[in-house]
Amino acid sequence: MQVIENLKVKEKLYTEKLENGLTVMIIPKKDVQKKYVIWGTKYGSNDSEFIVPGETEATKVPNGIAHFLEHKMFEQENGTDSLFALTSMGVSANAYTTNDQTAYLFEGIENFYEALTELMHTVQHPYFTDENVEKEKGIIAQEIKMYEDTPEWRVYLNAIKAMYKYHPVRIDTAGTVESISKITKETLYKCYNTFYNPSNMILVICGDFEPEELLEEVKKRLIETPANGEIKRIYPQEPEEINQEKIEEQMQVSTPLYTIGIKVGKLQEEVKAGLAIEILLDLLVGPSSQMYQKLYSEGTVFGEFNYSYETSRDYSHIIIGGTSKDPQKVYQEFKKRVAELKEKGINKEDFERLRKKLYGNLIKEFEDVSHIARMFLSDAINDINSFDYLEEIESVNLEYATQILNQIFNEEKMVISIIKN
Amino acid sequence: MQENKTEIKKGITLHTINTQKFKTNLMSIYLTTKLEEQTVTKNALAALLLRRGTATIPSQEEISKKLEEMYGCEFDNGIDKMGNNQIYKFYIETVNDEFLPQSEDKMWKKALEMILEIAISPYSENGGFKEEYFEKEKNTLKQIIEMRKDNKARYSLDRCIEEMFKGEPYGIFKYGKIEEIENIQNKELYEFYQNLIQNCKIDIYMSGNLPEEKEIIELLNQNKDFKKLQEREPIYSEVEIENREDSQEKLVEEKMEVSQGKLIIGLNVKAQNQKEKIATVVYNAILGGSANSKIFRNVREKAHLAYTAASNYIRLKNAIFIRTGIEIENYEKALKIIKEQLKDMEEGNFTEEDFNEAKQVITEGLKATYDEQDTQITYYFSQELAKENMEIKEYMKKINEVTKEEVINIAKKISIDTIYFLKRGE
Numbered sequence: 001m002q003v004i005e006n007l008k009v010k011e012k013l014y015t016e017k018l019e020n021g022l023t024v025m026i027i028p029k030k031d032v033q034k035k036y037v038i039w040g041t042k043y044g045s046n047d048s049e050f051i052v053p054g055e056t057e058a059t060k061v062p063n064g065i066a067h068f069l070e071h072k073m074f075e076q077e078n079g080t081d082s083l084f085a086l087t088s089m090g091v092s093a094n095a096y097t098t099n100d101q102t103a104y105l106f107e108g109i110e111n112f113y114e115a116l117t118e119l120m121h122t123v124q125h126p127y128f129t130d131e132n133v134e135k136e137k138g139i140i141a142q143e144i145k146m147y148e149d150t151p152e153w154r155v156y157l158n159a160i161k162a163m164y165k166y167h168p169v170r171i172d173t174a175g176t177v178e179s180i181s182k183i184t185k186e187t188l189y190k191c192y193n194t195f196y197n198p199s200n201m202i203l204v205i206c207g208d209f210e211p212e213e214l215l216e217e218v219k220k221r222l223i224e225t226p227a228n229g230e231i232k233r234i235y236p237q238e239p240e241e242i243n244q245e246k247i248e249e250q251m252q253v254s255t256p257l258y259t260i261g262i263k264v265g266k267l268q269e270e271v272k273a274g275l276a277i278e279i280l281l282d283l284l285v286g287p288s289s290q291m292y293q294k295l296y297s298e299g300t301v302f303g304e305f306n307y308s309y310e311t312s313r314d315y316s317h318i319i320i321g322g323t324s325k326d327p328q329k330v331y332q333e334f335k336k337r338v339a340e341l342k343e344k345g346i347n348k349e350d351f352e353r354l355r356k357k358l359y360g361n362l363i364k365e366f367e368d369v370s371h372i373a374r375m376f377l378s379d380a381i382n383d384i385n386s387f388d389y390l391e392e393i394e395s396v397n398l399e400y401a402t403q404i405l406n407q408i409f410n411e412e413k414m415v416i417s418i419i420k421n
Numbered sequence: 422m423q424e425n426k427t428e429i430k431k432g433i434t435l436h437t438i439n440t441q442k443f444k445t446n447l448m449s450i451y452l453t454t455k456l457e458e459q460t461v462t463k464n465a466l467a468a469l470l471l472r473r474g475t476a477t478i479p480s481q482e483e484i485s486k487k488l489e490e491m492y493g494c495e496f497d498n499g500i501d502k503m504g505n506n507q508i509y510k511f512y513i514e515t516v517n518d519e520f521l522p523q524s525e526d527k528m529w530k531k532a533l534e535m536i537l538e539i540a541i542s543p544y545s546e547n548g549g550f551k552e553e554y555f556e557k558e559k560n561t562l563k564q565i566i567e568m569r570k571d572n573k574a575r576y577s578l579d580r581c582i583e584e585m586f587k588g589e590p591y592g593i594f595k596y597g598k599i600e601e602i603e604n605i606q607n608k609e610l611y612e613f614y615q616n617l618i619q620n621c622k623i624d625i626y627m628s629g630n631l632p633e634e635k636e637i638i639e640l641l642n643q644n645k646d647f648k649k650l651q652e653r654e655p656i657y658s659e660v661e662i663e664n665r666e667d668s669q670e671k672l673v674e675e676k677m678e679v680s681q682g683k684l685i686i687g688l689n690v691k692a693q694n695q696k697e698k699i700a701t702v703v704y705n706a707i708l709g710g711s712a713n714s715k716i717f718r719n720v721r722e723k724a725h726l727a728y729t730a731a732s733n734y735i736r737l738k739n740a741i742f743i744r745t746g747i748e749i750e751n752y753e754k755a756l757k758i759i760k761e762q763l764k765d766m767e768e769g770n771f772t773e774e775d776f777n778e779a780k781q782v783i784t785e786g787l788k789a790t791y792d793e794q795d796t797q798i799t800y801y802f803s804q805e806l807a808k809e810n811m812e813i814k815e816y817m818k819k820i821n822e823v824t825k826e827e828v829i830n831i832a833k834k835i836s837i838d839t840i841y842f843l844k845r846g847e
Contacts, residue, residue, distance in 0.1 A: 009444070087712045087713040087782070090778070090784075091785070135725055142746065142747070149573055149680055255571075286489075288489060293481070302561050353490050354489060356492050356493065357492065360492030360516045363520045364445060364516060367445060368792070
C-alpha cells in the first residue's frame with residue numbers, strides 16, 4: 001500500500017487502488033476502541049442525468065433517486081434488513097446521501113469483521129421488488145415532510161436556489177413526494193449498476209488496525225465485479241451569474257432566518273483557496289469580527305453567524321446564515337464590510353491570528369475516528385487528500401488572501417434567502 | 422483511564438482524567454444550583470452575561486481574539502437542567518502542545534485561567550454588570566425563549582416534560598419566563614450571582630495530557646480567581662428516589678403550523694433503587710433505544726408511520742419519553758401500536774435476542790465513552806449528580822447482570838402519564 005505520513009498531526013494514511021478500481025484508504029489510530037468503516041460512491045442527488053458506460057443515449061431518472069436507493073440497500077433478498085443485522089452485532093450502522101455522494105457506514109467496537117462482512121455484502125447485493133419500493137415511499141415522504149417543517153433547511157435550500165439557475169444542486173436531496181412516486185425497481189437497478197461499480201467507489205476505514213492485514217480482509221469480502229468504463233454525467237450548463245438575488249418565504253418562525261450565499265464556481269488550487277476563504281470568512285463574520293460585534297451589540301443579531309465554504313466536483317459556494325430581526329440589514333452590512341476590507345486591506349495581525357485558529361482547527365479534525373473517515377471520504381470524492389490542508393496552510397499568506405478576496409467576494413455573486421412570518 | 426476525584430475545598434471538587442490518547446485537552450466547570458421558579462430566569466440571564474467579558478478581558482471581542490490566538494481554542498457556556506437542578510456549564514478545549522508549531526507557555530494552563538476568570542470574575546461596573554451588556558442580554562434571553570417553538574421536535578419533547586412535571590422543578594423551562602426578565606435589576610443580579618458562586622456545588626473536570634493532580638491543585642490554589650471561592654455547604658437538590666403518584670393518563674394537544682405531527686409519550690417509571698434503574702435502562706433499550714427496538718421496528722419499519730421513532734430514559738427523574746413524528750391522521754394508529762409495545766414488554770413478549778442486543782447496544786455505547794472526552798466528562802458528571810460514582814466498567818458489568826425477569830418486573834411498574842400531540846391548526 002502507498003503510505004502518506006503527516007508529521008504535523010502525526011498520522012498516516014495507507015491507500016491502494018485495487019484491480020477492480022476500488023480505492024481503499026486506511027487511517028490507523030493506536031489505542032482507540034472505536035472502529036469506523038465508510039463505503040462511499042461518487043453518486044448523489046446531483047446525478048439525475050447520465051450516460052451508462054457502453055450506452056449512447058442519456059438516461060434521465062426522477063429526483064431523489066440516489067437517496068431512495070440508499071434507503072433500499074439495507075433490505076436483503078432473504079427478507080432480513082441488514083440495518084437490524086448490524087445493530088444486532090452491536091455496531092451502529094447508518095447511511096447518508098448528499099449532492100455528490102452516497103455512503104454506508106458503521107461504527108463499533110466488538111464484532112468488527114462480522115459487521116464488515118454484513119456491510120460489504122449489503123452494498124454489493126441490491127434487492128428491489130415492486131412491493132418493497134412502494135412501501136419505502138411512505139417512510140421517505142415522512143422524511144421529506146420533516147425537512148419541510150425545518151426552517152433551517154428551507155432557508156438554506158432557497159439560498160442555493162437563488163444562486164443556481166439550472167444545476168441540480170438546487171433540488172432537495174430527497175426529491176419531492178411527487179418525484180419519488182415515479183421511482184420503480186427498474187430505474188433503481190439501473191442507477192445501482194451504473195454508480196455502485198467499484199471503480200466509482202472509495203472505502204475508508206479508521207481505527208486501531210494493521211493496514212496490510214485489514215486490506216486482505218477487505219479483498220476477501222469483495223465479489224468479482226469488473227471495473228466499468230467512465231460514467232458520463234450530464235449537468236446543465238450553469239452560468240457564472242446568480243439566478244436571483246433574493247428569495248423570501250413565509251413560515252411560522254419567531255425570528256426571521258436568513259442565509260447569504262456567494263456563488264464561487266470551480267477554483268484553481270482548491271485546497272489553498274479553500275483555506276484562504278476560511279480565514280477571510282473568520283475575518284469578515286467570525287466571532288471577533290467588527291461586523292458581528294456591531295450587529296450583536298445593536299441587537300440586529302442574537303448569536304454568532306454560521307458560515308462555511310462548500311465545494312463539490314463542479315461548483316462551490318459560500319454560505320453565511322443565522323437569525324435576525326432584520327436580515328436585510330445584515331446583508332447590507334456584509335456588503336459594506338467586504339467593500340471596506342477590499343479598500344483598506346487585510347490587517348496583518350488579524351490575519352496571523354486567524355491563521356493560527358485555522359491551524360488548530362485542522363489539527364482537531366484528526367481526533368475522532370468517524371470524523372476522520374468521513375473527511376477522507378468526502379475529500380477523496382473531490383480528489384483531495386485530507387492532509388493537504390495542513391501542508392498548504394503555510395503557503396496561504398496575506399497577498400494570496402487579498403487576491404482571493406478580490407476574486408471571489410463580489411456583490412453581483414451574492415444572494416440572500418429569508419424566511420419569516 | 423479512570424476518573425480521579427479530589428475535593429479541593431468543601432463543595433468544590435476537581436475531577437481529572439489523565440490520558441495521552443487525544444489531540445486536545447478538555448476542561449469543564451459545572452455550577453449546580455436548585456432549579457426554582459424564582460431564580461430560573463436570573464440564572465439564565467447571568468449565564469449569558471458571563472460570556473460578555475471578564476475582569477481583565479472586558480469584551481466579547483477580546484475574549485474571541487484571545488481564543489483565536491490560542492490556536493482556535495474553543496469556549497462555550499450555557500445553562501441546562503439535570504434532575505431538579507439548574508446547571509451553569511462552561512467548556513474550553515485546547516490543542517495539545519505537541520501538535521503546535523512552537524510550544525509557548527502551556528496551552529492548557531492559559532485555558533484553565535481563562536475559564537476560571539469567565540466563571541468567577543465577570544466584568545463589572547459600579548457594582549453591577551456593564552449596563553450595556555445587561556440590557557443587551559435581556560433581549561437575547563427574550564429571543565431564546567421566543568425561538569423555542571422553532572424546533573418542533575425539541576419543543577414537543579420539552580412541552581411533554583412540562584406537562585408531566587407540572588408544578589415541580591423539573592417542569593420548569595431551563596431559560597425561565599419572558600415576563601420575569603423585566604423584573605430583574607442589574608445590581609441585584611450581579612449580587613445574586615456573587616452569592617451563587619459562593620454557595621453552589623462546583624465541579625471542575627479536566628481530561629487530556631495533564632500533569633500530576635497535585636500540580637493542578639497547586640495551580641488552582643494559587644489562581645487569583647479560584648482563591649475567591651470559599652468553602653461551602655453546597656445548596657442544590659440531591660438526588661432521591663422519586664415516587665410519583667399513580668396518575669391518570671392525560672392527553673395534551675397543541676396546534677401549530679406544521680405538516681408533520683409530533684407524538685410524545687411520557688412514561689412514569691417506578692424504579693425504587695439502583696438495581697431497578699439499571700433494569701430500566703435495559704427496558705428502554707429494548708423499547709426504543711436503537712434501530713432494533715420494538716418501537717422503531719413496529720412504528721417505522723412495519724407500519725411505515727414515522728421517520729423518527731425512539732425513546733429515552735431520564736434516570737434522574739425516573740421517566741421515559743417516547744418520541745415520534747407522524748402524519749397527523751395516523752395518530753390513533755401510532756398510539757395503538759405504541760401501547761401494544763408497552764403491553765408486550767409487560768408480558769415479556771420480547772426475544773432473548775432482543776434482550777441481549779439491547780444490552781450490547783448499551784455496553785458498546787459505554788465503551789465508546791473512552792474515545793470521547795466530552796461524553797466521558799458528561800458520564801462522570803451525571804454519575805456525580807446521581808451520587809452513584811460508578812466507573813464505566815462497573816456500570817457495564819451491572820448492565821450485563823440484568824435478567825429478563827427484572828425487565829418484566831420493571832415493565833409492570835411503568836405506566837403512561839402524559840400523551841402530548843402537536844398537530845396542525847391555528
